Ligand SMILES: O=C(O)C1=C[C@@H](OP(=O)(O)O)[C@@H](O)[C@H](O)C1
C-alpha cells in the first residue's frame with residue numbers, strides 16, 4: 001500500500017454501494033460455527049485483517065474452515081467445542097472482537113493457549129473479562145499481570161456458575177462470555193455491574209446465538225441465564241453488510257451534499273450502527289429507509305448534541321460531517337473510545353484541530369466548533385476509522401492527505417477504491 005493518499009474534492013456524490021460484510025457478525029458467526037455441531041456456510045462474510053486473525057486462530061485449535069473469496073463464503077466444520085491446546089499461540093493483531101471472543105472460547109477447551117497481538121493490543125484492557133471467567137471456574141491470567149494481553153489459558157472445560165461483569169470499558173467481554181456460556185458444564189448466570197456501553201452489540205450476540213439454536217433468558221441487557229451443556233447447530237447464515245463501514249458513504253452524501261444509497265441494510269438491521277443515519281437526520285439530512293436499503297440525502301448541516309454511547313464506531317464519521325455544520329456539535333457518552341485502536345477522543349481532537357475546528361475535549365467526548373476548513377496531512381494512528389472518516393473532509397476541502405491509508409485493511413481493505421468509485425473518479 002502507498003504511504004499516503006491525496007483525496008480529490010468532488011461535487012455532490014450520487015450513487016449506491018454495498019459495503020463488505022459486517023466484521024462483528026462475521027467474527028461472531030465464526031466463533032459460533034466453530035463450536036457448533038455440523039457444518040455452517042457463512043455467506044457475505046468480511047475478508048479483512050480482523051477476520052483473518054480469527055480464522056487463523058480457529059484453525060490453530062483444530063477447526064477446519066474453507067474460504068471461497070470470490071463468493072465471500074466461509075464453510076466451517078464445527079468441532080462441538082472439543083479444542084485441544086498445547087501452548088497453542090493465537091496472534092490476534094489488533095482485533096478486539098477476536099481477542100475477547102477467543103479468550104472466552106479457549107476456556108472451553110483442554111490444554112494451554114496463549115493469545116497475543118500487536119503493541120496497541122497489549123494496551124487494550126481485558127482484566128474484567130479475565131475476572132469474570134475466573135468466577136466461572138477458568139484458570140486464566142494475563143502474562144504480564146497488567147490486565148492486558150498476552151492472555152494465558154490453562155483449560156479443562158468451563159465449570160459455569162455465577163459471574164458479574166463490568167460493562168463500562170467494552171461490551172465485547174459480555175459478548176464473549178455469552179457465546180461461550182452454552183458450552184459450560186452447568187448453568188451460567190451473568191450480571192452486568194454498572195454501566196453497559198455499546199448495548200446493540202450485546203443484542204446482536206444474543207440474537208445470533210438463538211439463530212444457531214441455543215436458548216437463554218435475558219433481562220433488559222442486565223442479567224442473563226444460559227443453561228449449560230447446550231450445542232449450537234451448524235446452518236447457512238447470511239451476513240449483513242457492515243453498518244460502520246456504511247457510515248462513510250452516508251457521511252459522504254452529507255459532506256458533499258449528494259445522495260448515497262447503501263444496499264443490504266435496513267432500519268431493522270442487527271447492527272446498531274444503522275442508528276448513525278438518525279444522527280445525520282438530526283443534522284439536517286434526509287433519510288429514506290426501505291426493506292433492503294437506506295438512502296441519505298445531504299442538506300444544510302446544523303450542529304447537534306448527541307450521546308453516541310451505542311454507536312461509538314461512528315463518532316469519527318460524525319466528527320468529519322460536523323466540520324461542515326453551521327454550529328457546534330457536542331458528542332457525549334463515549335469514554336470507552338479511548339481504549340480502541342487508538343485514543344479516539346484525544347487523537348481525533350488533534351486531527352480535527354488541524355482541519356480548522358476548535359475542539360473542547362472532555363473525558364467522555366468533545367465539542368467540535370467548525371472553523372474555516374484547512375488543508376492538512378492527517379495522521380491515522382494505525383486506526384482504520386481515522387483514515388476512512390477524515391478522508392470525507394477531502395471530498396469538500398482541497399489539500400487533504402491521509403497518511404498510512406493501508407491501515408483500513410483491519411476492516412475494509414478496498415475502502416479507498418470504493419470511495420473513488422462512488423465519487424466517479
Ligand atoms: O462486539 C462487537 O462486535 C464490537 C463492539 C464495539 O466495541 P466495544 O464494546 O468495546 O465498544 C465496537 O466498537 C467494535 O468495533 C465491535
Ligand SMILES: C=C(OP(=O)(O)O)C(=O)O
Pocket residue numbers: 094095096097098313340341385411
Ligand atoms: C473498535 C473497533 O474494533 P475492535 O474493538 O474489534 O478491535 C473498530 O472496528 O472500530
